Amino acid sequence: MSVDLKFKLFKSAMKLAMERTGHGAALGLKLTKVEKGLIEMIFPYKKEVIGNPITGVVHGGVIVSLLDTCCGCAAITVAGFATVTPTMDLRLDYMQPAEPEKPINISAKVYKNTSNVVFCRGVAWQSDMENPIAHCVATFMKLSKKK
Amino acid sequence: MDARDHKLTNFSSKDFEFIAKRSREIGSPQAIIDVIPYGKFIGVEASVIENEIQYTMDRKKTNIGNPSLPAIHGGVIGGFLELASAIESIYVLEINAVPKVVDFSIDYLRPGRYKKMYASCTVLRQGRKLINVSSNAWQENKKIPVATARCHFLVP
Numbered sequence: 370m371s372v373d374l375k376f377k378l379f380k381s382a383m384k385l386a387m388e389r390t391g392h393g394a395a396l397g398l399k400l401t402k403v404e405k406g407l408i409e410m411i412f413p414y415k416k417e418v419i420g421n422p423i424t425g426v427v428h429g430g431v432i433v434s435l436l437d438t439c440c441g442c443a444a445i446t447v448a449g450f451a452t453v454t455p456t457m458d459l460r461l462d463y464m465q466p467a468e469p470e471k472p473i474n475i476s477a478k479v480y481k482n483t484s485n486v487v488f489c490r491g492v493a494w495q496s497d498m499e500n501p502i503a504h505c506v507a508t509f510m511k512l513s514k515k516k
Numbered sequence: 517m518d519a520r521d522h523k524l525t526n527f528s529s530k531d532f533e534f535i536a537k538r539s540r541e542i543g544s545p546q547a548i549i550d551v552i553p554y555g556k557f558i559g560v561e562a563s564v565i566e567n568e569i570q571y572t573m574d575r576k577k578t579n580i581g582n583p584s585l586p587a588i589h590g591g592v593i594g595g596f597l598e599l600a601s602a603i604e605s606i607y608v609l610e611i612n613a614v615p616k617v618v619d620f621s622i623d624y625l626r627p628g629r630y631k632k633m634y635a636s637c638t639v640l641r642q643g644r645k646l647i648n649v650s651s652n653a654w655q656e657n658k659k660i661p662v663a664t665a666r667c668h669f670l671v672p
Binding site: 386390391392394395416417418419420421422423427428429430431433434435436437438441455456457458459460461462463466 | 527528529531532551552553554556557558577578579580581582583586589590591592594595596598599614616617618619620621622623624627
């Protein structure tokens, strides 16, 4: 099978896994871009995940989930299809609160791929990517799948 | 007053202040979680055990990250610890507003199995402007942590 076709299949499998199962489905996130080392997602506003009942702003934990998912997906695209990439650590800086009732865009990029570790950067924004809500760095281990 | 049904209209900062004070009077940090919808979304509960708050997160299908293991989503563990840290500062430091989170850092030590998860927090420092809270999550044994996190909040 050609590499291109393999990646196409992988892309749809990832989309299915993220959007239809587990926490991704519960949040209702959508993958909008899948490339090698670059993932983009969109999260529609949800009342169920409000963290501040006074303002209606989503909980910071949601941003953690979104960025972890997005960086994790980006890591898999470069780590190879026969590997699993568990998160080692993640650091998140909150620049400003998200505006309620508005979708959140997430984008993650791999900036270094070594033999054992993948380094990713992620950003969450609403109207302007240059004026983000949060910024994160995450590292992922590369482990071969158990047979 | 219960925001669990997402009846969040007209929930003011005075209401939150009332809930925060009341939770300390009745000795139940759960009262604060009850007004935060995200707590219900991931299934978090809190109770006071031997002068320390223990947080639990239920086994929930919607918290799964890797369906083939199955394992709890790393982001959910992060959300759990961040929520626990916030509740800890509201309850222990007698803050009557929602603290603003500045940064959050988490180290994953083991995969979170599809089981109940526990957490405890420690306020390491409360300054005039910043609060530093450290938190740990575990499953069967407190000595075998699943994740450890550190969180900075601005004093509201």
